[in-house]
Amino acid sequence: LTQEEGLRFAKLIEDQVDCFQTSCGVMGEFRLIPYIHPAYFLPQGKNVHFAARLKQVVSKPVTAVGAVVDLELAERIVASGSADMVAMARGLLADPWLVEKSLGGRETEVVPCIRCNECLARVARFIPVRCTTNPRAGLEVETLRSHPVSLHPRRVVVVGGGPAGLQAAITAAERGHQVVLLERSFRLGGNLVAASAPPFKDEMKRFLRFLRDRVEAVGVEVRLGVKADASAVAAERPDLLVIAVGAEPVWPDLPGIGDARVAWAGDVCAGEAETGSRVVVVGGGAIGCETALHLVRQGKEVVIVEQLAEVALDYNFINRSLLLELLSEAGVDVQTSARVVEVRGDGVRAVRGDGEHANLVADSVVIAMGMTPRRREVEELRGAAPQVVSVGDCVTPRFLMDAVREGFHAVAEL
Structure with missing residues (x-):
């Protein structure tokens, strides 16, 4: 019709x-x-x-x-x-008490929906519904079995202020434990800061604000600018150590990769690195595609170079189909089955699947080849407390839902 x-x-x-x-x-x-x-x-x-x-x-x-x-x-x-x-529907899945909290003047406690559509995608695949921002969704019976307030308060140290660490700290404090959160940088959020930076991700910014506000509201002791080693953690005498040190960008070993015109996608999205008017994005996963959309909406000419035969394969099918449509409508040049082999003064040299070489002209090169866990830091901290658990991307880089859920479950039964 x-x-x-x-x-x-x-x-x-x-x-x-x-x-x-x-x-x-x-x-x-x-x-x-x-x-x-x-x-x-x-x-x-x-x-x-x-x-x-x-x-x-x-x-x-x-x-x-x-x-x-x-x-x-x-x-x-x-x-x-x-x-x-x-x-x-989605807003009430993120927080079933949305109306009650709002009418009671507790708007800052409302868990926001970020419209990631993971809930719908899971239902379409006939697997239990879950919510990225609400770790209790779909597990209401199981989570109700936990005491809302622990009968035996413990001392918990969380290392890392990304989404997994923040959720762990919030959940532990809500259950009555004494919580200290140590973060190496001078802001909370980890890689969620960059992930939420593009203008089309306002709901994700709201979720980041919610986590930051909630940490303060429940009384977590936050220490910023602290590089936590094993001795510093042990000095806190924790009963439980939650390691949530996250992941860092994968940098390819390419000639010219150290050029000043090369930047990580997260820094570009967060406004911490500038690009020229012609940009090659190396990597066509979620990070690369969203960065490309962010840049093309700024009026830049953007080329995505991806080794696989398709891009955006790490999205759910709902968001992926829309993103591909938006990239196409915006004029992003998507080159698949190709890999960048050299960063040059005027752009990059790429090799396509058929062996053909191509020189792609660019003022800037943006690296979006995924993340790698900070495993060395995890290993250094393993013996710093009687009980230790690792959560989030430092286990293996995945999705925001995994980080939030693991942070919650790390302390839900403590």
Whole structure:
């Protein structure tokens, strides 16, 4: 159906229904799934205008749905007259107590949905639902078995202030333990700082703020600028040490890799490294593709070079299909089955799958070849406490969901 046909159909059945709910298509049309359930690449309230249009032609109540994940936006939609009601699912999976907290003046305690669509992708694969930001989702029965407050408070030291370390510290403190968090840098967030930096990831920024605010609210003692070695940790006399030192970028061993025009994708996204107007992104995974989208939206000419036959293979199918569409529409040149073999003064030299060499002109080269765990630091800290557990990317680099969930479970039964 076109929009006009849909509106005419709504008029035909108006006397047979009590309420209309509007979206932008049906699940059977695969290309529309990322718009029916808008991912973080798309604006909040992406489909509200459909509800507003329908309200102009029917007299029955109209419900808006799609990318409405907080009550502030929901209230604006209703107040503006765009819809009579708002439907919400992902936001309530991230925090089932969203309404109660908001009405009680506890908005800062609301766990935000980041619209990553991992919940939907898991359901589509017939595996239990989970939520990236809510480690209890899908495990409500299991987590309720834990005492909300520990009967035997312990001293917990967390090394690393990324998402895994922050979640571990929050959960331990919420359960009544004494928690000290040691972070080498002078800010909390780890690689989540760079991951949340592009303008299209505002919800992820909200989640980072939530973690930082929550750590303070539950009384975690945070020490920034501390390089924690085994002796420093042992001096704290912890009952449990949570190692969450994260991962660092993989740097290829290429001629010219030390050139000043070469930067890591995370630094580029975080605004800590500048690029020229023509950029080659080396690596077409999640980091490389999001960096490319970030740069092309700044007006840069961007080429992605990826060794595999396809890019963005580490995304769920919902977000991947949308990202590929956005990259194509923006004019990003995606070169697959190719690898960069040299950084040159005027760009890079690449070899394609058929053995053909190509010189790609660029002012800047951005490295996005994945992450490698800080295993040496993990090994150095292993004997620093009676009980030690490693969580997050320092075990092996994965997804934000894994970091949050491991941080939670590391202390949920302590």
